[in-house]
Amino acid sequence: MPELPEVEVVRRGLAQWVVGREIAAAEVLHPRAIRRHVPGADEFTARLKGRTVLSAERRGKYLWLPLSGAQEALLAHLGMSGQLLLVDQDAPPEKHLRVRLRFEDGGADLRFVDQRTFGHVMLTSLAGGVPEPISHIAPDPFEAAFDGPEFARRLRARHTEIKRALLDQSLISGVGNIYADEALWIAKLHWARPTHTLTRPKITELLAAVRTVMAAALHQGGTSFDSLYVNVNGESGYFDRSLEVYGRRDLPCSRCGTSIRREAFMNRSSYSCPRCQRRPRPAH
DNA sequence: CGACTCTCCTGGGTGC
DNA sequence: TGCACCCAGGAGAGTC
Numbered sequence: 586m587p588e589l590p591e592v593e594v595v596r597r598g599l600a601q602w603v604v605g606r607e608i609a610a611a612e613v614l615h616p617r618a619i620r621r622h623v624p625g626a627d628e629f630t631a632r633l634k635g636r637t638v639l640s641a642e643r644r645g646k647y648l649w650l651p652l653s654g655a656q657e658a659l660l661a662h663l664g665m666s667g668q669l670l671l672v673d674q675d676a677p678p679e680k681h682l683r684v685r686l687r688f689e690d691g692g693a694d695l696r697f698v699d700q701r702t703f704g705h706v707m708l709t710s711l712a713g714g715v716p717e718p719i720s721h722i723a724p725d726p727f728e729a730a731f732d733g734p735e736f737a738r739r740l741r742a743r744h745t746e747i748k749r750a751l752l753d754q755s756l757i758s759g760v761g762n763i764y765a766d767e768a769l770w771i772a773k774l775h776w777a778r779p780t781h782t783l784t785r786p787k788i789t790e791l792l793a794a795v796r797t798v799m800a801a802a803l804h805q806g807g808t809s810f811d812s813l814y815v816n817v818n819g820e821s822g823y824f825d826r827s828l829e830v831y832g833r834r835d836l837p838c839s840r841c842g843t844s845i846r847r848e849a850f851m852n853r854s855s856y857s858c859p860r861c862q863r864r865p866r867p868a869h
Numbered sequence: 870c871g872a873c874t875c876t877c878c879t880g881g882g883t884g885c
Numbered sequence: 886t887g888c889a890c891c892c893a894g895g896a897g898a899g900t901c
Contacts, residue, residue: 702879853894
């Protein structure tokens with residue numbers, strides 16, 4: 586489940602191994618992978634041919650590669666299971682290979698492999714350096730453009746639960762289910778805490794927790810990827826060791842020893858410590 | 870427009 | 886061994 590740290594690891598790999606190379610050919614092996622590219626597969630491949638990758642950028646969980654020529658970029662979202670792999674061009678196709686880019690230099694392909702097909706790629710215009718389809722996404726907490734006081738103001742104006750707000754990419758981008766649970770545990774907040782009851786200092790504390798947990802994950806992930814393998818892999822578990830609550834149902838809280846609980850939340854799971862993270866009083 | 874639910878998808882795990 | 890079922894979850898579409 587790639588969130589900001591995992592996507593940043595991929596971005597760094599792309600910056601090192603794909604930037605500066607000219608695309609020779611693109612191939613779409615599954616139409617769903619380019620479902621957001623409205624003009625379709627033929628147009629997608631035609632427009633990519635001959636373009637050179639200029640850089641590798643990221644906002645939240647989105648990645649994009651600005652291209653030579655018009656102000657356009659190849660935009661990618663990894664979804665749940667997406668991987669961007671650098672693979673020898675003669676290597677056999679992966680079982681879930683969706684899109685393949687070949688390069689003029691004859692070096693490794695860039696392959697988009699995605700088992701569950703929640704991810705996608707598309708070719709899109711850039712407006713002020715940001716892909717047009719993600720103009721509604723807020724900056725992520727590691728960007729200079731991220732405005733902490735504005736985030737606090739908007740959060741307090743909402744009438745919803747804090748975890749819903751953390752997962753809302755238009756308020757703050759890059760946070761997913763795993764790091765939301767981890768940050769809430771650090772800040773000792775229950776996921777159902779109403780946003781309008783949070784004080785500004787508490788929001789500052791929570792924001793610091795978000796940055797702490799993501800920076801720690803990035804530090805681990807950034808040291809574990811192979812130079813020729815740009816990978817986001819939910820099963821590798823390379824960040825699992827640092828998790829305090831996510832997936833730790835019935836295991837002891839490292840702060841107080843109480844068993845971690847799992848609760849249903851938005852058709853998924855939320856993990857928390859019943860003692861450190863007290864459920865808010867029901868609204869009435 | 871805000872708040873919320875539904876939906877897309879595949880494969881691993883579980884219970885009978 | 887087979888099969889029905891559940892679960893993982895990001896984010897756009899749709900509803901009220």
